[in-house]
Amino acid sequence: MDANKQRWTILGQDPEILLAALANILSWFVVTFCPRFLPYLLPSSPEEEQDGDAISIDATRTRCISIGRPGGMEQLRLVTLKKDICTIGYNVKHVSPAPYTPADGFELPDDCVVVKNLAFSVNYADCTIRWGLYESAKKFVGYPIVPGFDVAGTIERVPKNNNSNFKVGDRVFGCTLFGAYSSRVVIPTIQLRKIPDCIDSFSKAASFPAVSLTALYALHLAGYFPGGFDEGASRHKFKNKSILIHSAAGGVGSFLVQMSKILGLGPIVGVVGRSSKVDEAYRLGCDAVIDKSSEDLWSAATKACPDGFSTIMDANGVSTLKESYNSLAPSGRLIVFGFHSNLPLGQAMLNPLEWIKMARKQSNMPKFNAMDLTVSNKSVLGFNLSFFADEREILSDMFDQILEWISNEKLECPNVVEMEMKNIALAHEFISSGKSIGKIVVTTEPTSSS
Numbered sequence: 001m002d003a004n005k006q007r008w009t010i011l012g013q014d015p016e017i018l019l020a021a022l023a024n025i026l027s028w029f030v031v032t033f034c035p036r037f038l039p040y041l042l043p044s045s046p047e048e049e050q051d052g053d054a055i056s057i058d059a060t061r062t063r064c065i066s067i068g069r070p071g072g073m074e075q076l077r078l079v080t081l082k083k084d085i086c087t088i089g090y091n092v093k094h095v096s097p098a099p100y101t102p103a104d105g106f107e108l109p110d111d112c113v114v115v116k117n118l119a120f121s122v123n124y125a126d127c128t129i130r131w132g133l134y135e136s137a138k139k140f141v142g143y144p145i146v147p148g149f150d151v152a153g154t155i156e157r158v159p160k161n162n163n164s165n166f167k168v169g170d171r172v173f174g175c176t177l178f179g180a181y182s183s184r185v186v187i188p189t190i191q192l193r194k195i196p197d198c199i200d201s202f203s204k205a206a207s208f209p210a211v212s213l214t215a216l217y218a219l220h221l222a223g224y225f226p227g228g229f230d231e232g233a234s235r236h237k238f239k240n241k242s243i244l245i246h247s248a249a250g251g252v253g254s255f256l257v258q259m260s261k262i263l264g265l266g267p268i269v270g271v272v273g274r275s276s277k278v279d280e281a282y283r284l285g286c287d288a289v290i291d292k293s294s295e296d297l298w299s300a301a302t303k304a305c306p307d308g309f310s311t312i313m314d315a316n317g318v319s320t321l322k323e324s325y326n327s328l329a330p331s332g333r334l335i336v337f338g339f340h341s342n343l344p345l346g347q348a349m350l351n352p353l354e355w356i357k358m359a360r361k362q363s364n365m366p367k368f369n370a371m372d373l374t375v376s377n378k379s380v381l382g383f384n385l386s387f388f389a390d391e392r393e394i395l396s397d398m399f400d401q402i403l404e405w406i407s408n409e410k411l412e413c414p415n416v417v418e419m420e421m422k423n424i425a426l427a428h429e430f431i432s433s434g435k436s437i438g439k440i441v442v443t444t445e446p447t448s449s450s
Contacts, residue, residue, distance in 0.1 A: 020070045020132030024350040027071035041075075043068035045144050047100040048079045062086050063444065064182035065424050066099075068144045070132025072350070073425040086114060086184040089177035090140040091389035095186055099146040099179055111188050113166055114157035119206040120180040121150040122419075122427045122440040123251070125386070128343065129178075130428065131350060136386040141178055148180025149386070151187065152195065152205035153444075164189040171195040173205035174399070175213065177389055181424070183444040190396050196407045204413045207439035208402070212411065214385055215255035216398045218335045221381045222311040224263050225401075240310040240329050244269045244301060245286075246320060249277040251414065251439060252337070254284050256313050258411050261285035265311075269304045271297060298323050308332060317342040322366040328378045336382035414439045420446060 030037050044050075045066065062081040069075060081087075084105055090098040094109050108114065126147040128134045137145055152173040155166050166172065166189060174192035179185050195205045219225045222243075243260050247253040248270025260268050270286035272278055274293055281289045290300040297320075301309075308329030314320055315338030325334050342361045344354040368380050388395055405411040415438025419427045427440050 016138060021355045023070040024072065024131055025352050027074060028351045031072060031074065038074055041071060042077060047081050047085050047103055049082055062182055062184040063421065064146050065421065066144050066146055067130055073428060075130055076424045076428065078421055078424065086186050087146045087179035087182035088186045089179045091177045092186055092188060098141045099144060101186060108157060108159040110159045110161045110163060112159065112186050113155050113189055115151055115172060115185050115187050116153045116156040117151045117183055117185050117444055118153040119202040119441050119443050120148050121206045121210065122431055122442060123149065123210060124340065124431055127428055127432045136384065137178060146179045146181050148178065149175050149210040150206045151176055151180045151185055152202040156184065173209060175209045177386060190392050193399055193403050196403065198407060198409060199413065203416050203418050203441040203443060206441050207414050207416050208406065211251040212255045212402045213395060213398055214252045214337060215259055216402060217383060217385060218256065218313055218337055219259055219263065221335050221383065222333050224265065238310060238331055240307065241265045242267050242305045242309045243311040244271065244309045244327065245313045246271045246316050248272055248281045248286055252315065254414060255411065257281065257284040257286055262405065262410055267305060269301065298327065301327055311335065316340055318361045318365050325368065325378065325380065330377040333379045333381060336380065337384065416441050418443055
């Protein structure tokens with residue numbers, strides 16, 4: 001869209017958001033009051049086998065989670081694709097549009113491989129994709145969509161002109177721009193790395209990529225990466241190197257804490273939402289931890305760093321953005337990479353009341369005046385890596401750095417909770433509850449008891 005053109009709205013709202021709201025409210029109404037009509041809300045695609053149950057045990061067929069339209073848990077359909085069809089990210093347009101490869105076969109490009117995906121992680125972003133609220137998913141894929149970013153498995157197929165270091169059978173992990181909820185994915189080789197020996201399972205490998213890359217890019221925007229530093233000494237030359245990390249024991253937060261320690265930042269002040277996470281935040285490397293369930297967050301933050309913070313990492317959204325900005329020191333940077341508090345935590349299905357609450361929160365989002373940014377000498381920067389289809393090189397460099405830190409055992413694997421593909425709705429319910437600990441990882445091969 002032309003940057004000079006304003007989006008048109010209906011009643012002050014983005015029309016796509018209103019359509020998502022209507023789709024979710026329809027799902028809620030049908031599930032609540034007339035569930036017998038539920039099958040009519042589950043659109044299928046031509047790439048699916050119509051007799052999926054009969055062939056799902058065929059290991060040569062791709063099994064994936066397909067979302068046919070915005071809605072509730074009912075949209076998480078475990079389907080089997082027709083022969084030779086894989087899922088694919090939106091940045092592999094030289095093969096086919098996402099989410100599936102062609103039904104009549106395809107020639108694998110020189111820069112891609114087919115990964116037999118054995119594990120993928122579940123992120124809160126996947127719930128927003130299902131609700132129809134994830135901008136890059138709507139813009140670059142639409143529906144149907146196979147969600148997911150993190151993969152871990154083995155190389156199943158390489159191109160005829162294979163110029164990469166990968167060969168069939170190699171254990172790899174990495175990212176795809178959607179399409180990870182699948183047992184077979186086409187992925188550019190630049191988005192994959194061999195799993196280091198210190199990672200002893202595919203589930204653990206799948207827990208790393210998206211959250212660690214998000215953390216390192218956030219630190220890049222804050223001025224602490226890349227390069228030019230010795231061990232434990234950032235190239236950042238400002239005297240103040242303090243950092244406040246919201247959700248310090250969460251997925252991205254846990255890596256922000258560890259990487260901040262590696263880069264020599266301090267004091268590292270972590271914020272957690274429950275007392276049970278305080279010890280974990282200290283163990284990861286925080287110098288001080290604020291438990292906002294038992295103390296006033298901003299009074300404690302001022303006490304921990306009276307002169308203000310050089311950097312604040314905030315994925316909360318409306319609940320903390322204003323005070324995060326106010327708590328910056330001169331030359332400080334507020335890094336925004338999520339809006340969790342804008343969304344309905346603990347809600348698997350969105351009823352009309354939840355949409356009203358979200359609209360109210362959106363209207364209360366803080367606005368930053370350009371003149372105030374200048375005179376207060378502060379910066380606000382935001383990003384979402386799912387839009388980085390053309391920025392392969394910087395993400396590749398960051399992946400190399402992360403792999404080095406993992407191999408040298410400077411970054412530790414999050415706690416992993418494993419689930420099977422047939423339980424994907426339970427995984428979404430668990431992560432949307434806000435009570436999950438560590439990373440939820442789904443394995444694609446059914447157990448013998450399944």
